[in-house]
Amino acid sequence: MSQPNPYAQSQTPISPGQERTLGAVAHGVPLAAMVLSAGLLGFVGSLIIYMLYKDRGPFVRQHAANSLNVQIFAGIIMLVSLPLMLVLVGFLTFGLAFVLAFVLHVIGAIKANNGEWWDPPMTPRFVR
Template structure:
């Protein structure tokens, strides 16, 4: 979903940060806390406007999906026979996380809301 959210510069900055904070947290925590940045921005700034709220919620919901893929990968990895599938799930989750968050940040910088391709809809 794209559209002009008519957001000011501060709102666009927070929306970009909502997307990019997930990548930063993913690198620092090996993927385990990638949802923390978007959640924090949503909790603190969701009242600022639809761009900030939608960007943070979308980034959080997408990261829940990526986190679930990672957990399923670990469960498969432990079974030993599922190692190839686990590796594929980890690669898909990592690549989509980076690509989608970069696209989301670029769109947010233009005041557009990015709709992630996969989400577990918790925040709105």
């Protein structure tokens, strides 16, 4: 018979208002990190929010997962764009990936702040 870990913290659910706020933060922090790092570090904010709050409520989990999915998809496009920059096409695809992620994060933050469930279009679901 296993003993409960006395040092483990229990994950208590959070209020709907806190979930809305954290859902908006899950899009806002990666958006700011993405802008400040030219698109390279936005996934770090998404990953931290997802790991810290994924078990605290379904609304914040979905928005954090959506944020992480947007960042993974944009990161893949940006990585593919790097070698394509040798033939000048990569500059266009890199910029489009940046703008797409920016727009999806702004829409996601607004939807989360309004308490609306939302799945970003044109984004594969890597994280659920």
